[in-house]
Amino acid sequence: MPGEVLIVGGGLIGSSIAWRLAQKGARVIISDAGTLGGEASSAGAGMLSPNAEFDKSSASRDLGLESMRLYPSFVEELQAETGIDVDFRLFSPHDGIVDPGALLRALHCACESRNVRIIREHVTSVEPRDHSAVVIAAGAWSERVRVPNVTLPAVVPIKGHLIGFQLEPGALGPTRRLGETYVLQRSSGFLIAGSNEQDIGFDRTVDPAICEDIHRRAARLFPLLENATPVQRWIGFRPRPVEGDGPHIGRVAGSNVWLAYGHYRNGILLTPVTAQRVADEIQATQASA
Ligand SMILES: Cc1cc2nc3c(=O)[nH]c(=O)nc-3n(C[C@H](O)[C@H](O)[C@H](O)COP(=O)(O)OP(=O)(O)OC[C@H]3O[C@@H](n4cnc5c(N)ncnc54)[C@H](O)[C@@H]3O)c2cc1C
Known part of the structure; x- marks a missing residue:
């Protein structure tokens, strides 16, 4: 893919998108304000429980179940690339746990070995024209990043x-x-x-x-x-997103900006599905450009 993709935020969501994009051959840069994933992603418990967390027959539950299906292969691939055990265990097909701190370490290791550039920088504003794509993945701080002509949904x-x-x-x-x-x-x-x-x-x-x-x-x-x-x-x-039932995942219409935030209580669970969706969409958009 031409140009460089900028990802704002290096928690589980930003890092997993970066890894998936780098696997597809993209040049990727992650800018993180702090200790790279030192916020919600390393604080989280690591329960993977879509049935307990979401209302029956909701779009969020479907998303959670889809992510749960992706988890075993996501972890297997990551462990094969990095040799890092992320302590992933399933108690039933829809109930498991993972160590989010180990998952973060593995993702950062996989990103580094695929030449993702990681910089420590607090991003106050981004200029999408300077990048092939921009992904806002700054967790609870996402809304604070300024993007010209784009109003980011509140969180x-x-x-x-x-x-x-x-x-x-x-x-x-x-x-x-x-x-x-x-x-x-x-x-x-x-x-x-x-x-x-x-x-x-x-x-x-x-x-x-x-x-x-x-x-x-x-x-x-x-x-x-x-x-x-x-x-x-x-x-x-x-x-937590202020509006809507689930996280903001997807492209801002008419722009090269993607949203990947607002995962509330289930960002660890929703990491594989978010990474796959955003990376696939960015690749498809750039392939057709
Ligand atoms: C107590 C607790 C328990 C939880 N338990 C679970 C659980 O059991 N299962 C589950 O699935 N989920 C759980 N979660 C939720 C889960 O941790 C989050 O949904 C998920 O980690 C969000 O990931 P993220 O990458 O979007 O955000 P974060 O991990 O917060 O990452 C955002 C990153 O963006 C960076 N950043 C912020 N502003 C800027 C800026 N301006 N410029 C550059 N970088 C910036 C930050 O430094 C940070 O590294 C829990 C959360 C908490 C707090």
Whole structure:
């Protein structure tokens, strides 16, 4: 593909699109403002649960199920390219987990070995004419990027807390969840309990009272946690679209700008399908130009 594709944001969404595009022979650059994926993508728990997360018969659920179908081959391909184990496990065809931090490392490694340029830069505005395509994938910050003649759909940060415990590997078994509360365990034994939702902007404070509440709720699901002490507590910002039922994925009509943000509670689940759709569309557009 001619010219360079600019991707704003190097979380799971931006990095996976970059990888898919680079596999197709595109020249790609990722600009990330921070520690490259150090926001929602590394904060997330890693549940892959389309049936539990979405309303029955909704377009979002169909998207989630499609992404779930893509997950095994996505992970297999990524692990074959990088040798990085992303701790992907399925408990049933529609219920699994993955380690989002490992997934990010693998994607960045795959991008680097395919010569994706990665730069640390806070992008305030982009000029689409300077690029073969532009992808806005800046999570909860996406709306703040200025693009001439384009009004980006609004997105709000929904803060969530998680707490982590170090337990014996295999202590939990499959993920348990009830309403807002869930517990899942990585192969290493690290157990994550979540969560809550707050619409209070980009407040990075970790609230001890909320963490204690999550601990109490999680112990009802998994009593072994009652006397366990959390070894980690952290927060992240889920990018929730202000309008519409699902993420903004696709081309802004009449432009070479693509949107890939607003994945809210399910960006880890929706990574494979988002990457495939956006990369395929960009390739098809450029092939026909
Ligand atoms: C507590 C919590 C639990 C979650 N659990 C799950 C789960 O179990 N399963 C699931 O599927 N999803 C889960 N999610 C949701 C999931 O983490 C997100 O939907 C997903 O990570 C969004 O990915 P992203 O790449 O769009 O955004 P991000 O990971 O936030 O990446 C955006 C990137 O853009 C960069 N950026 C921002 N502004 C600019 C700028 N101006 N210029 C350049 N770069 C910029 C940032 O530095 C960042 O690296 C959870 C989220 C949270 C917070």
